Amino acid sequence: MITEFISMNGYGLYIWLSFGITFISCATVYYKTKKTLKKYEKEFLVELEALSVEEKDKALKTSKVAQNILATNSEIN
């Protein structure tokens, strides 16, 4: 039964290649996009940490994005 499912009546090669290529391409794009996002979050955090106390306070008060990135990264760490 498993062999029948894999062979798909002789079309298995084409079907599994189609689904496989789609899956691998989508997974690669997902991984690369996530990696870039994390990289930017980290860079943003480093720049935020490099600010003086007053500047950091101001940034955190005015920017929800800064608050969120700081909170998320604290959770991770």
Added chain:
Amino acid sequence: MFKFFSSSNLYLLIQKLIKFINSIFFLVLIVGLTFSLILSPPDYIQGDSVRIMYVHVPSAWIGLACFSFITLLSVLNFIFKIKNFYFINKSIAPIGLLFTCLAIVTGSLWGQPTWGTWWAWDARLTSMLVLMLFYFLYILVFKLIKDENLVVKISSIIAIIGSINLPIIKYSVEWWSTLHQPASIKITGSSAIHSTMLLPLMAMLFVFLLYAALIFLMKYKTEIIRIKKKNIKRL
């Protein structure tokens, strides 16, 4: 109302949406794959090779939809100069390119057992290849040119010229004698596809749309951080 669409509020909304899509994605994917690989019947002529349709057709639809959306936003950006549209287009283009490439590759894999050839310079296939080239050109502009205003102008022109190809793709199977079959699913009028195949097709379309939305949100979130990073330097 406009305050709601500020980048900070959008960022929080995007965060929630990404979490929601991540939580349901695998369940939806398993349902889609079960329908398309196990539950759907083989075609009476094409046999099991018809299952390639469940990745090929949604890919082609999303590839076309992304370019149509890019064109619409490019025109609006040209008229109203809304900077947000630039970031949306920048985030959508790679998704459109990915799905157009997938439509071409899976179409080729479907063509071999069905038509006996991997590729033919057929009107539908060639026009899809032209769409892929337009996507490449569009993304290349973002990569090569640093001046944002110039990027907006050039990318908008590419999108508007490329949009001429969209009706050619859609009607190529009717205007010319092609290897590619005519559309089986019609928005107006009756579709020539049985519900046992339509259901898996819609399930896989939903999976692909969720995936496209997830990638778009992640890319758009990256763009917001990039803007905020620039602003932090001004402090």
